[in-house]
Amino acid sequence: MKHHAWRLATGLTAAASALAVGVAAIPASASDDEYKVLVVGETLGFRHSHIDETTEAVIAIGEERGFTVDVWDSRQPELTLTSTPFTSAEDLAQYATIVFASPVDGTNNQDPARPRLLNDSELTALQGYIRDGGGYVGLHAATDTMHAVPWYSQLSGGSARFASHPAQQTATMRVESPAHPSTEMLPAEWTRFDEWYNFTSNPREDVHVLITLDESTYNPGRDAMGADHPIAWCHNFEGGRSWYEGAGHVDSSYSDPVFLAHLTGGIEWTAGKVSGGGDCVTFKEVDGIVTSLSTGSNRAEKLGGDVADYLDRAEAAADAGDHAGAIKVLKQAKGKAHGLQDDTLVEKIADLIEWQQALV
Numbered sequence: 001m002k003h004h005a006w007r008l009a010t011g012l013t014a015a016a017s018a019l020a021v022g023v024a025a026i027p028a029s030a031s032d033d034e035y036k037v038l039v040v041g042e043t044l045g046f047r048h049s050h051i052d053e054t055t056e057a058v059i060a061i062g063e064e065r066g067f068t069v070d071v072w073d074s075r076q077p078e079l080t081l082t083s084t085p086f087t088s089a090e091d092l093a094q095y096a097t098i099v100f101a102s103p104v105d106g107t108n109n110q111d112p113a114r115p116r117l118l119n120d121s122e123l124t125a126l127q128g129y130i131r132d133g134g135g136y137v138g139l140h141a142a143t144d145t146m147h148a149v150p151w152y153s154q155l156s157g158g159s160a161r162f163a164s165h166p167a168q169q170t171a172t173m174r175v176e177s178p179a180h181p182s183t184e185m186l187p188a189e190w191t192r193f194d195e196w197y198n199f200t201s202n203p204r205e206d207v208h209v210l211i212t213l214d215e216s217t218y219n220p221g222r223d224a225m226g227a228d229h230p231i232a233w234c235h236n237f238e239g240g241r242s243w244y245e246g247a248g249h250v251d252s253s254y255s256d257p258v259f260l261a262h263l264t265g266g267i268e269w270t271a272g273k274v275s276g277g278g279d280c281v282t283f284k285e286v287d288g289i290v291t292s293l294s295t296g297s298n299r300a301e302k303l304g305g306d307v308a309d310y311l312d313r314a315e316a317a318a319d320a321g322d323h324a325g326a327i328k329v330l331k332q333a334k335g336k337a338h339g340l341q342d343d344t345l346v347e348k349i350a351d352l353i354e355w356q357q358a359l360v
Helices: 010-021 050-065 120-131 150-157 251-255 257-270 283-293 298-319 323-340 343-357
Strands: 035-040 067-072 097-101 135-139 162-164 169-175 189-194 208-214 230-237 240-245
Touching: 035 050, 050 067, 050 097, 050 251, 050 257, 097 257, 120 150, 120 240, 135 150, 135 257, 150 230, 150 240, 230 257, 240 257, 251 257, 283 298, 283 323, 283 343, 298 323, 298 343, 323 343
Parallel strands: 035 067, 035 097, 097 135, 135 240
Antiparallel strands: 169 189, 169 208, 208 230, 230 240
């Protein structure tokens, strides 16, 4: 497993500064395993002004970090591909990850007949790509597209969809998973001016929450989510990797070295180039593996039941803030899991332990 210790590289800071003044960033040396990233900025509804800045920022990050970028966005004619890249899973496989940069399509009325960002065949290509191990990065209004496609909602974050936002204002975010490659460079309390989304549901049960919003530090408006307001998260989904950040509405995000470093971590994690901090594993994900292995014999059923019990106890301890207690129980679960003879299960429990260790 590749572990990655991010630092705010001089080159990336220079790239951010260069973007701010509108000149090309000076690329650092490309890595030996150069790869490709697709940026999707195509819109059928409201268009966010940050899309152009996001595109240029990802291109600059790629020059710094060793990947090239294709763009699908008819409003950026000098950069865009001439036709949809969502032709088949095999064609999409050329990309290590795909960045959805607020591609709003106006489907929030839930009308299945309304044209959406991806038609049926394009959606099938994306589904196949994710199931073959592809990566997905969702930025800001990536949760405000394809509302009538439940699968996409699950990909972008446990069915949490954009509901509303108050006026743009300064708020404080709190980092909840500090050892992930996209958060390890962030302060524990991160104060920013942005447009803060409220979501249709709390995604916590389905995703690994990276950052929450402290609603006591701003006015969240009519759809306030309360004391638990996730704003950034990630998860392993149907064989692929998904990462979402709800901030990033304001154009200045894409010349902010801290935000760019955060985004870089999300891109590289979904591309499978870095790992750490528990790799976005959730208790629900591991429970699903245990359930699938707990059939076929009385022994498997007994072992699976024991592991599931340990996981429930560990999750309860983690939810109560007793991370040392959660680690202790998870180590017991890991020991028992060896009896089910499944390497993936053992590795996933180790990821849960790594996640909890960062919180002690």
